[in-house]
Amino acid sequence: MNILEIKDLTKHFGGLTAIHDLDLHIAKGEILGLIGPNGAGKSTLFNCVAGVFPPSVGDIRFKGESIAGKKPWDLCSLGLARTFQIVKPFGSKTVLYNVMVGAFLHTGSTSKARDKAMEVLETLQLDHRKDQLASNLTIADRKRLEIAKALATDPELLLLDEVMAGLRPTEVDDMIAIIKGLRDRGVTVFVIEHIMRAVMALSDRVVVIQFGEKIAEGKPEDVTKDENVIKAYLGSEYGAA
Amino acid sequence: MSRKQLDMTLLVLAVAVCFALPLVITSPTYLQILILLFFYAYLTTAWNLVGGFAGVLPLGHSVFVGIGAYTSTILSNQYGVSPWIGMLAGGVIAAFVGVLIGKPTFRMRGAYFALCTIAFAEGIRVMIENIDSIGPIKINGPRGLLIPLKGDSFWNYQFMHKEPYYYIILTMLLLVVALTWFISRSRMGYYLAAGGEEPEAAQALGINVARYKLISMAMSCFLTALAGTFYAQLMLYFYPKGLLGLDLSFEIAFIALIGGRGTIAGPVIGALALRPLNEFTRIYLGSQLPGLHLVIFGTILILVMLFQPKGLTPPLARLYDKFAARITGEGGAK
């Protein structure tokens, strides 16, 4: 069963077409990687799915139901959570407070939200930082906090936008383990990632987009051999050689 | 003694002292100063619900004080309705107006919102000053409204001594502080804080930021209007320039900012710090040097913003932590 289906999605900004006629699906329990050169439309695609922009044309279905034009907060209640490429912690608050904001989605009780948040922080090995102000965290911990907030809303589908950018190699390995752990807990994961090593290690399937269009799709090892993909990443002269 | 016990003991002690004060202070002048101190602390706490927790800067709250005062006074003067009922009616109208003005303006960035609230409040003041009556309802333009004396009567919200007013405003203050304490620890408080700080991130966590801001605005305006009725009954006279003018709106915001915006104790600490200063400089220096108290006010505001941008509450809280750690013997409070 597909948890997310995108059909003929097009998004214009004024005269610019950021995404053109894109089809995409994610099966439940899958980790799908989305890659593409800078400006290919990855973040725009995420923003359309997460309800930040309504699509210009086409449909997005989540759990079989059309969500095109729905607001971000409604989508979150339906079970679709996301992180931001530029992390957005509530900087003046503690780590625990940040995660509790997410945990309040399914409970009105402060103590239940606190328990839920602690559980998420433990999963992400961030519990020892719980009383620190979010603005004082290292970049690696901020990225984890970003995931923890989203995870506290109990999503079925989690959109991760470059959660590994700026991390050291060992931190990338930790993050890969964390994301795989999420999938094992039943969360479907859709990642945008620039670090190829991570995409290869994580994804069950990879979709490559360029200039807003899908140019390749398949298993990670096949996609990297695809001529179009090599062209897109290295320029056409390399592809011809 | 644990920290929690210490907190509770001090709190109960402070409240008990507040209730006992009129037994010691019998001078109506000093009682009036205390009443106004609590009145400002109450207004600022109500303002703080939207100005502090929701992270916007409303600078036109006097308009809601005015709505409260005018509604209850018109209802009691012309229709014989008890001001207590008029007070609730004023609160409802204020909440409605607050939502009306909040809906288009909350999408705006900080500066725009602040300017719009100022212009709205000033616009209402100018209109009231131009209207003598709407149909059968007497507004009296710039002359304002006078409440006829009816003698000691709870039903008429009139008392010949200051003590009842003191206890009414003290109770109102305690209730509104308890309410903010409760809200700040509830889902609503978390959502408001999150939406005020990073609206996009908050929305992605399932929060309809605009809706929560509107709810907080409605609550804040409702509570502010209640104080308007109190003021009218305390003074038995008010006029648009004094009640609806920018001075009141700004003073509320200043008290919050100096005390500590978005904290529970901030408005009370701000009022404790600024009101006596305001009263005494006005009384003792006002006649020789008009304006000196406002120069001092402005200077304090600038200094606090430069050296304690989060207000006086955080450093005081640290001091208290140290003190509490010594009393309870618990090492190093966090």
Next chain:
Amino acid sequence: MTAVIQAVINGIMMGAMYGLTALGLTLIFGVMKVVNFAHGSLLMVGMFAAYWLIKLTGIHPYLSLLVVPPLLFFFGYYMQNLLIKPVFRAEQQVREPLTVIIVTTGVWYVLDNLALMLFGAEYRTVKTSITGTSFSMGDFIVSIPKLSGFVVSVATAVGLWLFMVKTRTGKALQATSLDREAANLMGIDQYRIYNLAFGIGTAIAGIAGCVIMPFYYVYPSVGVVFDIRAFIIVVLGGLGSIHGAMLGGVIIGLIESVFSQFMPSTWTEAIIYAVFLVILFVKPSGFFGKKQDW
């Protein structure tokens, strides 16, 4: 009909001067994303400076334009440097730090009340060689001080616009307004630019003070009157836009003078607020504002 055309002439002249009072406000907002609540008070300082200069030396009123604006430039420059910069530093990551608004409000209170302590609350006018002079054009009478004010206002707006688009410094101001971090990376000293913007904005308030003084009166809280009007003008025209400020000013001036032909002047004030609120509901970014600024 003649009365209406006369009112239109007066409204346009007055409106351009209202635009001038809003110009500094809009410039400072455009560059720093800060609403300077002390702007009216700076105008008041400019008016008092012009007042004392004319009163004590007896010079021609417009010679004050050579003295007052440069003085106010330095005043604004150092006010930003001493009081506002530190707050900005502390809240670097915030796009629109509200604490800065508060500091400028503090400056407003201090300046207005210092003026009250020094000069008292009375309304002061200064009699100059041009006070009350006018010439007639057919059926219409044009006041010379107002016409001069109109000319200076338009010249200042055009001058500011040329400065912004033609000079290196002006371009640096614009670059900072678009993206302060990027401008910083390009070697533009953000805080020097802020000092300049504040200095220029304040100098423009000084120009306004000089041209308004010959036909208006000055008192310590005169700034508030112009301040609220300037706020409305910049929201109408779009915060940060030079031509928006001038157009907004003229609209306010026209409403004021044309409507006062038909109703008491206190009502025209109410109408200005009503127009403002309507614009707010319909097009909150104003005529020329950038969408991301509100």
